[in-house]
Amino acid sequence: MGKILMKGNEAIGAAAIKAGCKCFFGYPITPQNELPEYMSRELPKNGGVFLQGESEIASINMVYGAAGAGARVMTSSSSPGIALKQEGITYIAACELPCVIVNIVRGGPGLGGIQPAQSDYYQATRGGGNGDYKLIVYAPANLQEMIDLVQEAFEVADYYRNPVMVMGDGMIGQMMEPIEFKEIPKRNLSPKDWATTGTECKRNPNIINSLFLAPEELEDLNIKLQKKYKKIEENEARYEAYSLKESEIVFCAYGTTSRIVKNAIDILQKEGIKAGLIRPITLWPFPHEAFDKVPTTAKGIISVEMSCGQMVDDVKIASNGRWTVGFYGRSGGMVPTPQEIVNKAKEILGGVK
Structure with missing residues (x-):
């Protein structure tokens, strides 16, 4: 396939489907609305499920459930919507579940405006929810890089069992540029034997949980996560x-x-x-x-x-x-x-x- 002209938000959706995304849960907010609209039309044609949640909070918890069942799942929003998703994101990070989160950033604080901005940097890189957790955060500069990184994000999320955010400002979502869908290098992924897919009475049930009342157990989780983040820092920094x-x-x-x-x-x-x-x-x-x-x-x-x-x-x-x-x-x-x-x-x- 040669180059085609696409709008940023729609190109993101096409890249996610090409990467094997099977579930999308989201809620409308400018300037990313064309992305869920595209997914609502195209994802079911490719064997996937689109569902508009009743809120951003509902949507991120649907992502939590689908990721726990082992599906390749994505959500998208813009700045205030991403802020609402933070509690769900920290649950997902604590449970080591892979998913892709797209943030098409608009100006803030508060409801702000609908024009492009980069004011979610702290929210993305410091962890906007509670606890000692990290997201892998990509920041593409053009649509070709955006669709490449969206596809790679699904591989990286599965490889590290960690949420990945792809962050672009409102211009990235709204502009049109020629793009070409390329084959993205595949990671050597382990089977998702941790997923809650039903036991068929052949194994013990998998339990996904982020609540640890014993402090020793919660500290063990944090130590494990920090070792993973160190590995990510050593291997995934790009510039x-x-x-x-x-x-x-x-x-x-x-x-x-x-x-x-x-x-x-x-x-x-x-x-x-x-x-x-x-x-x-x-x-x-x-x-x-x-x-x-x-x-x-x-x-x-x-x-x-x-x-x-x-x-x-x-x-x-x-x-x-x-x-x-x-x-x-x-x-x-x-x-x-x-x-x-x-x-x-x-x-x-x-x-x-």
Whole structure:
């Protein structure tokens, strides 16, 4: 199959079906509504089940049940809806159940607006629910990467028995770009012998549970989870290093913002200022090793975000005091322009007072 033109939200649905998704549970919210609409139409044609829950809370608990039965299952929402799902997400993480969660981010806080934003970074990377748990979080920058990562997310979720979030801003969901469905490398997956599929009187029943009244048992679970997260950090961090050679200023940006930054880099290069970009593809695990590629010519790093600076903490940790870390961002659905980013770079370099 050659390239086809698709809208972002619909392309996500097509990628999920291609990856073997058999269940989708969700609730409508802008700007991701085309995704459940697509799944309601196309998933039953491919032997799957679509169900619109009565709320986001109901929907994530349906995901919990389907994942516990071993199905490849997905939900999607936008920022306030993802916030409502947090209790269910922490249950799923505690029970080590694989699922894929798509978040097409809009501006906040509160109900906010319906314009694109990246203000769910903390919610995604710190664990928005209770307890010591982590989600694997992908942040694609274009539709081709989005559909590739959605398909990979199902493999990674099954491999680690962990929820995976694919996070894109509202522009990713609404834009149209040419895409091509590729074969995604398969993981060596273990049988789902833990799933609650019925015993047929041939084995003891499987029990899926996140309540441990004995503190020793709950600590054992946490130790087990932390070992898994360490393995994920060692093996799954991904990033793009762009135009870093001899850079005087290095940007760190993800998703749609990274595309705007690349335009700013072009402007700076034409003005004789060398600039580069570190683009995290996984927001968790954050690609700390990417910052070892920052050249000694760099005078500073700027985190550029469609938020009030939530990624800055991770950039500072990864920089480990080696460079000054600045920030430029727009929030509430406002989108930074290349020239605004250029001006901030010049300010840090001492060219603008």
